[in-house]
Amino acid sequence: MKIVFHLLVSRAMEPVPETIEVLENYGDLQLSSMGCPPEMYYDGKHMVVEGTEQAVQDWLGSFDGVWIGNGPPIIQQFQIMHIGEI
Numbered sequence: 165m166k167i168v169f170h171l172l173v174s175r176a177m178e179p180v181p182e183t184i185e186v187l188e189n190y191g192d193l194q195l196s197s198m199g200c201p202p203e204m205y206y207d208g209k210h211m212v213v214e215g216t217e218q219a220v221q222d223w224l225g226s227f228d229g230v231w232i233g234n235g236p237p238i239i240q241q242f243q244i245m246h247i248g249e250i
Contacts, residue, residue: 166216170233172208172242177227180211183219188212188237195231195242206231210240221247 172193173180180186190210196202210233215223224230229244 166214167220168212168214170237170240170242171211171213172206172231172233173211173213174206174208177208177224177230180213181219181223184213184215184223186211187214190237210237 168187172195188211190212193208193210195206195208196204208231213220224247227247229246231242232245233240233242235241
């Protein structure tokens with residue numbers, strides 16, 4: 165089964181493997197929370213990706229958590245999720 169989701173892709177996650185299709189690349193994005201110091205900002209590329217559950221687990225499974233988006237791209241809200249929760 166294929167899944168599609170918004171994801172903040174950091175440099176550590178690149179390159180995107182061939183088993184994952186990038187449906188949209190909205191470009192560079194910096195995430196932060198109000199009152200959060202700059203050293204806790206998170207930089208990456210906002211992408212919409214598609215792949216099988218296994219391909220996603222193979223690609224992102226080594227990361228403790230990933231930033232998954234929710235909502236329309238203009239007002240996207242991101243939250244940290246673990247690969248098993250996607």
